[in-house]
Amino acid sequence: MKLKDLGEFGFIDRIAERVAPAADVPLGIGDDAAALIPAAGEHTLVTSDLLAEGIHFDRAFTDPYRLGRKSLSVNLSDIAAMGGRPRHALLSLAVPKDIDLAFLDDFTKGFLAVADEHNVILVGGDTCAARTDFVVSVTLFGAQSPEKIVTRKGARPGDLICVTGHLGDSSFGLEELRRGTVHGPAVERHLNPAARVDAGLLLAERQIPTAMIDVSDGLAADLGHIAEQSSVGAIIRTAELPLSPHILTKAAAVGKDAVTLALSGGEDYELLFTIPADAAGLLPEVAAALSLPITVIGTIIDGSGVVALDAAGNPFVPQRCGFDHFSQSS
Ligand code: ADP
Ligand code: MG
Numbered sequence: 001m002k003l004k005d006l007g008e009f010g011f012i013d014r015i016a017e018r019v020a021p022a023a024d025v026p027l028g029i030g031d032d033a034a035a036l037i038p039a040a041g042e043h044t045l046v047t048s049d050l051l052a053e054g055i056h057f058d059r060a061f062t063d064p065y066r067l068g069r070k071s072l073s074v075n076l077s078d079i080a081a082m083g084g085r086p087r088h089a090l091l092s093l094a095v096p097k098d099i100d101l102a103f104l105d106d107f108t109k110g111f112l113a114v115a116d117e118h119n120v121i122l123v124g125g126d127t128c129a130a131r132t133d134f135v136v137s138v139t140l141f142g143a144q145s146p147e148k149i150v151t152r153k154g155a156r157p158g159d160l161i162c163v164t165g166h167l168g169d170s171s172f173g174l175e176e177l178r179r180g181t182v183h184g185p186a187v188e189r190h191l192n193p194a195a196r197v198d199a200g201l202l203l204a205e206r207q208i209p210t211a212m213i214d215v216s217d218g219l220a221a222d223l224g225h226i227a228e229q230s231s232v233g234a235i236i237r238t239a240e241l242p243l244s245p246h247i248l249t250k251a252a253a254v255g256k257d258a259v260t261l262a263l264s265g266g267e268d269y270e271l272l273f274t275i276p277a278d279a280a281g282l283l284p285e286v287a288a289a290l291s292l293p294i295t296v297i298g299t300i301i302d303g304s305g306v307v308a309l310d311a312a313g314n315p316f317v318p319q320r321c322g323f324d325h326f327s328q329s330s
Pocket of ligand 2 (some may be wrong): 125126127
């Protein structure tokens with residue numbers, strides 16, 4: 001069955017049926033606009049990410065369920081990086097006429113599963129036909145008290161640079177997919193990244209970070225954004241980078257360097273944040289509460305730019321391979 005057999009409104013009804021009513025959504029899917037009750041005393045955080053077939057994903061590599069999950073997760077990651085609590089989402093789809101309804105159903109299931117996991121309510125969106133490529137645009141609203149929102153601007157010389165989880169797996173997973181590997185921890189990280197929502201919230205609630213960003217473009221590029229916006233420099237000690245057992249054992253065999261993957265690969269969706277040096281003692285209990293490793297990987301310094309130190313302590317400028325859609329090289 002294709003979308004044309006069901007029609008746009010039949011399809012929207014199918015989505016609406018799967019969304020439970022919520023107290024803070026007096027009007028959800030079905031009217032010209034949704035009505036939402038704002039979170040008292042908090043600011044609204046809002047972010048949007050678009051995933052386009054052929055640019056962000058390949059329908060040959062990803063199944064619709066995981067694509068649905070990822071399309072919300074990448075937005076959750078942005079709210080997490082502000083220390084926010086995700087609340088409401090809009091889902092807009094451009095759908096090629098040849099796509100099976102089963103594909104859309106699985107996509108929606110994946111999206112709504114992640115929404116449920118994070119108490120996010122789907123409150124609307126838009127659906128239109130496309131010629132060839134499937135395009136997904138998600139807008140996510142969140143909330144946080146103004147004094148707890150964490151920006152990219154607050155890093156200070158002497159601060160420690162910290163990161164959650166492991167780095168480099170997602171870009172290695174993409175490499176494995178291109179080589180025909182369809183299963184494994186790195187492939188899963190690429191196709192189905194987990195947004196660190198609980199980590200962002202806990203760090204913000206405790207007001208530990210001075211600055212925070214999610215690692216979407218790659219560590220060097222995203223740390224560069226913190227450095228620029230905070231008017232500081234950053235040093236990464238590559239010997240400290242949290243590398244997964246998977247890339248430590250598999251990367252070299254296909255000519256990939258695990259440290260380079262961690263520095264320059266994108267889409268890890270871990271949280272990268274800075275903390276005052278005297279807050280380091282708080283990290284073990286935060287990591288334990290989250291069941292998530294948190295690793296200190298470097299230091300903020302006076303100056304500008306991002307410098308990495310190799311295992312012998314020699315400085316080098318890490319490549320920024322983060323995806324720039326409009327740069328000459330991409
Ligand atoms: P309008 O023509 O006023 O834009 P639509 O027919 O596009 O209205 O949408 C009708 C309702 O369905 C609206 O509440 C809209 O937010 C919702 N909607 C449309 N597409 C989606 C989608 N892909 N996911 C969730 N809600 C959707
Ligand atoms: Mg519309």
